[in-house]
Amino acid sequence: MARHPRLWAAAITLVFAAAAAGCTRAQAATSPSWHAASTSPSPSAGSPSPSASPSSAAASPSPSATSSKPAPPSAPPSASDTPASPKPSKPAGQATGKGPSGSIAVTGTSAVALTFDDGPGPYTSQILDLLAKYHVKATFCVIGRQVHSYPNEIRRIVADGHTLCNHTWDHDEQLKTRTDDQIRDELQKTNDAIHAIVPDAKIGYFRNPGGNFAANTVAIAKSLGMKSIYWTVDPRDWANPGTQSIITNVESHTRAGAIVLSHDGGGDRSQTVAAYRVLLPYLKPRFTLIALP
Numbered sequence: 001m002a003r004h005p006r007l008w009a010a011a012i013t014l015v016f017a018a019a020a021a022g023c024t025r026a027q028a029a030t031s032p033s034w035h036a037a038s039t040s041p042s043p044s045a046g047s048p049s050p051s052a053s054p055s056s057a058a059a060s061p062s063p064s065a066t067s068s069k070p071a072p073p074s075a076p077p078s079a080s081d082t083p084a085s086p087k088p089s090k091p092a093g094q095a096t097g098k099g100p101s102g103s104i105a106v107t108g109t110s111a112v113a114l115t116f117d118d119g120p121g122p123y124t125s126q127i128l129d130l131l132a133k134y135h136v137k138a139t140f141c142v143i144g145r146q147v148h149s150y151p152n153e154i155r156r157i158v159a160d161g162h163t164l165c166n167h168t169w170d171h172d173e174q175l176k177t178r179t180d181d182q183i184r185d186e187l188q189k190t191n192d193a194i195h196a197i198v199p200d201a202k203i204g205y206f207r208n209p210g211g212n213f214a215a216n217t218v219a220i221a222k223s224l225g226m227k228s229i230y231w232t233v234d235p236r237d238w239a240n241p242g243t244q245s246i247i248t249n250v251e252s253h254t255r256a257g258a259i260v261l262s263h264d265g266g267g268d269r270s271q272t273v274a275a276y277r278v279l280l281p282y283l284k285p286r287f288t289l290i291a292l293p
């Protein structure tokens with residue numbers, strides 16, 4: 001029995017370690033199985049959230065909330081949430097900061113960039129539909145080996161005026177530990193897969209899986225013409241924290257210049273889709289929303 005407290009402590013440590021790892025998931029990046037498993041739409045795909053209501057942006061986030069520091073799990077909707085003001089009030093301040101190894105964590109202007117990772121997948125078209133409805137452009141960080149299964153989504157991302165970002169061939173979160181040739185191959189194969197569908201597609205950005213940028217991955221991406229992008233706001237939607245948690249996190253943390261990380265792939269993204277039904281009409285009157293140029 002005496003060991004139980006230690007086991008609990010170990011378990012809690014593991015939970016927080018996983019929570020701190022950005023879009024890290026339990027699946028091994030080298031395992032071919034998680035792709036198939038993670039791209040099966042659930043029966044509830046696209047079902048609306050029962051409780052998606054805008055909340056106030058008046059909440060004052062902690063300084064760490066918009067940084068790359070590991071944050072505690074998103075706070076649940078609380079009594080501090082107040083009904084949405086009929087008149088949009090712009091959150092004060094401007095996002096600042098840099099990502100690891102020289103990656104970009106802000107847009108560099110007052111514009112806000114929405115970024116969607118781990119697609120293309122079965123939820124990508126739902127995100128594209130929402131972006132089209134609100135005339136918002138975004139940036140998609142795609143996983144190379146999924147591209148051939150979703151050619152229409154890749155075509156539409158480009159045709160709709162969104163921009164593309166390379167998220168490696170197989171979401172290798174240990175990318176920085178590979179040889180330069182292996183890293184270059186991960187990135188080049190992904191660009192080739194996109195260009196097989198849209199030959200002249202511009203792929204101007206790279207996002208290291210898990211945000212695990214290092215000097216080698218950033219430099220090789222640069223040699224292939226891609227800027228490395230981190231993020232400012234991470235609603236942890238990949239962990240399915242609840243639609244309202246995603247909404248509250250993005251609404252309370254987004255500042256002018258922010259890069260918002262979300263996911264259109266990597267599992268059941270129905271919470272993300274439901275959240276953006278609320279977030280797009282919230283964000284649009286408050287910020288200039290751009291696809292990273």
Ligand SMILES: [Zn+2]
Nearest residue numbers: 023117118209
């Ligand atoms: Zn990812």
